[in-house]
Amino acid sequence: MPTLELPEVPHYLHAPVTEVDLEYADLPIIDLSKASTPEGRHALSSQVRDAMLKHGFFYVINHGYTTAQTERIFDIANVPFACVTAEEKIIYAGTIKETGSYQGYKLKQYWVSLGAKFFQKLLSNSF
Numbered sequence: 001m002p003t004l005e006l007p008e009v010p011h012y013l014h015a016p017v018t019e020v021d022l023e024y025a026d027l028p029i030i031d032l033s034k035a036s037t038p039e040g041r042h043a044l045s046s047q048v049r050d051a052m053l054k055h056g057f058f059y060v061i062n063h064g065y066t067t068a069q070t071e072r073i074f075d076i077a078n079v080p081f082a083c084v085t086a087e088e089k090i091i092y093a094g095t096i097k098e099t100g101s102y103q104g105y106k107l108k109q110y111w112v113s114l115g116a117k118f119f120q121k122l123l124s125n126s127f
Contacts, residue, residue, distance in 0.1 A: 012071075012078040028055060033062035080105065 028051040034040035051058035065073070084105070094104025 006072070009075045009079055010082050012074040012082075014074070025055070025057070027051075028058045030058050030060050031062050032060060032064070081107075 028047065030044065030047055030051065032044070034044055048058065089105050089107070092105040094102070094106045096102060096104075096106070
């Protein structure tokens with residue numbers, strides 16, 4: 001049986017927990033353990049749709065990934081930030097503020113800099 005060899009990527013180091021008293025978003029929680037029945041999938045589809053329309057994000061539990069798999073996902077997701085040159089990032093820069101298009105590279109913290117009102121307006125116009 002052939003073995004799967006995963007390409008090397010730098011390990012992502014999570015930011016330390018902040019000491020600052022921040023106002024965190026109250027994200028909806030989507031429990032994928034409910035997906036085992038038709039009724040559960042129907043309920044989940046409504047919950048996901050509602051979460052995306054009202055919040056733009058959601059938190060998933062009971063997805064079945066191991067800690068190692070989850071860490072690997074974070075490692076891979078960080079590649080565009082850690083392994084792409086500054087010159088390349090400029091070439092493919094996103095211009096959502098100017099054009100309203102999601103396409104293009106966005107720096108870390110990009111969405112934070114837009115502000116919640118801009119993001120809510122964008123979401124309400126997208127659906």
